[in-house]
Amino acid sequence: MFKIRNGNQMIAQGGIAAGCRFFAGYPITPASGIYKTMIDELPKRGDVAISSPDEISALAFCVGASQRGFKSMTATSGPGFSLMVETLQYAVMTETPLVIALVQRLGPSTGGATQGGQGDVLFAGHSIAGGYTIPVFSPSNPVEAYNLTIHAFNVAEKFRTPVILLTDKEVGMTSENVDYEKLEDAEVVNRKYFDGKNNQEFKTYSFRKRGDVPEFVSVGGDVKVTVTGSAHDMAGKLQKNSPETIAVLRHLQEKIAFRSREIIRLDLDPAPGDGGTEDAETVVISYGVSARTSREAVKNLRKRGKRVSFLNLQTLFPIPDTQIVEAVANAKSIVVVEENMRGLYRTQIERLFLDKIVLGVNDVGRMIPPQRIEQTVLAVN
Numbered sequence: 001m002f003k004i005r006n007g008n009q010m011i012a013q014g015g016i017a018a019g020c021r022f023f024a025g026y027p028i029t030p031a032s033g034i035y036k037t038m039i040d041e042l043p044k045r046g047d048v049a050i051s052s053p054d055e056i057s058a059l060a061f062c063v064g065a066s067q068r069g070f071k072s073m074t075a076t077s078g079p080g081f082s083l084m085v086e087t088l089q090y091a092v093m094t095e096t097p098l099v100i101a102l103v104q105r106l107g108p109s110t111g112g113a114t115q116g117g118q119g120d121v122l123f124a125g126h127s128i129a130g131g132y133t134i135p136v137f138s139p140s141n142p143v144e145a146y147n148l149t150i151h152a153f154n155v156a157e158k159f160r161t162p163v164i165l166l167t168d169k170e171v172g173m174t175s176e177n178v179d180y181e182k183l184e185d186a187e188v189v190n191r192k193y194f195d196g197k198n199n200q201e202f203k204t205y206s207f208r209k210r211g212d213v214p215e216f217v218s219v220g221g222d223v224k225v226t227v228t229g230s231a232h233d234m235a236g237k238l239q240k241n242s243p244e245t246i247a248v249l250r251h252l253q254e255k256i257a258f259r260s261r262e263i264i265r266l267d268l269d270p271a272p273g274d275g276g277t278e279d280a281e282t283v284v285i286s287y288g289v290s291a292r293t294s295r296e297a298v299k300n301l302r303k304r305g306k307r308v309s310f311l312n313l314q315t316l317f318p319i320p321d322t323q324i325v326e327a328v329a330n331a332k333s334i335v336v337v338e339e340n341m342r343g344l345y346r347t348q349i350e351r352l353f354l355d356k357i358v359l360g361v362n363d364v365g366r367m368i369p370p371q372r373i374e375q376t377v378l379a380v381n
Helices: 007-017 034-046 055-067 078-093 121-125 143-158 169-175 243-257 288-303 322-327 346-353 372-379
Strands: 002-005 024-025 048-051 072-076 097-102 160-166 175-177 266-268 283-284 308-313 315-317 332-336 358-361
Touching: 002 007, 002 243, 007 160, 007 169, 024 034, 024 055, 024 322, 024 346, 034 048, 034 072, 034 169, 034 175, 048 315, 055 072, 055 078, 055 097, 072 078, 072 283, 072 288, 078 097, 078 121, 078 143, 097 143, 097 169, 097 283, 121 160, 121 308, 121 315, 121 346, 143 175, 160 169, 160 288, 169 288, 266 322, 283 288, 288 308, 288 372, 308 358, 322 346, 332 346, 332 372, 346 358, 358 372
Parallel strands: 024 048, 024 072, 072 097, 097 160, 283 308, 283 332, 332 358
Antiparallel strands: 002 175, 266 308
C-alpha cells in the first residue's frame, strides 16, 4: 500500500508507533511538520502534545514527562537545538530517555530556514561537555525515517539516554510515495522498571557493571527518586569526586560504548554475500539526503562496469568504527559525500582509512548531484 508522505510525517508516525505519549515543541522550519502531526494526532489517543513558548521549555517539558514515565519527544532545527543544549546535558546526567528530531537547515545562526544542509552533524554528536556520546541516527528517506524513529525510541528506553534523530530539510519536507509494506514491524522496547523484589534498596542510578543501565522509577510516586544534574553517587546524592561518583560519570559513557553493537545500524549495498561488495575498488559513504544521490551515483557507475559499493550510515554516533572498517576492507579508495563545507563527518572517520585514498564531495546551500560523485569516483579509478 502506497501513501504520499514526507519524512517529517513519518517521524511523527514512527514516534507514535514506538509509544510516544508526550510531545512538546516550538514551530521552526523545516521541522514544523513533525510538530503539526504530533499536535494533531496525540490528543486523539488521549495523549499530550504541547505548543511550547520556546525550545528551552519544550525540551524541559519532555524531560519532566519522561521522568514521570512517559515516552517523550521534541522536534527542532539548528537554532532551536542551540537553546536546548543545557537541558540535553541535564538529560544525559539524569539518564532521562527521550528523542530529539533535529531537522537541519543552512546555518550558522538563523541561517536559511528554507535551505537544506548537513552542517549540524558535529554539533549533534559533540554537544555534551566531557565528550560523552549520545546516539545519533540519520534517515535518508521517509521509510528510514519511520524505522529509525522507532529504533531511536527503543535505544533511548533501553539505555536511559537522550537520542538525536538527525535529518535534513529535503528528507523532512519532500513528499513522495511511501510503501507501507516496507515499514518495520519492530518490537517496541520499554525502559526497565525497578520491582523492589527481595527488599532491594532503590537507588536512582544503581548499576553493578559500568555497561549496566539503572532500573527506573517515576518521580512523584511512592518510592523516593533523587534526580540531579550535578555530579552524584548512585543514590543521587551530590558528590564531587568520590570513587562512586567518578564511576557513575564513567558509566554514562560506557553504557553506550560497551554495547554499541546494539545501537548501530548501517546499510551496505550490495549487502555482504550478494556479490560485488568484497570486490569493490571504491566505497562511497554518505548519510541523510546525500545518501540518496550517492546511491544513484553508485548505480550509474556499476552500469559502466565500475566496481563500487555504497555505505549508508544510518548511525553516526557512536561512530561505527568496526563496521566501517569491515565494509571498506578491500577497497583502494573512499569517497565521503556530505552537504556541508568541509566534510564534517569525514573528519571523524578518515583516521580509519590510513592505507587508502580518501576524497570528499561537498557543497553548501544546494544538494550534490550524482554526476559530481561519479566524476570523483572516476578520477581515482
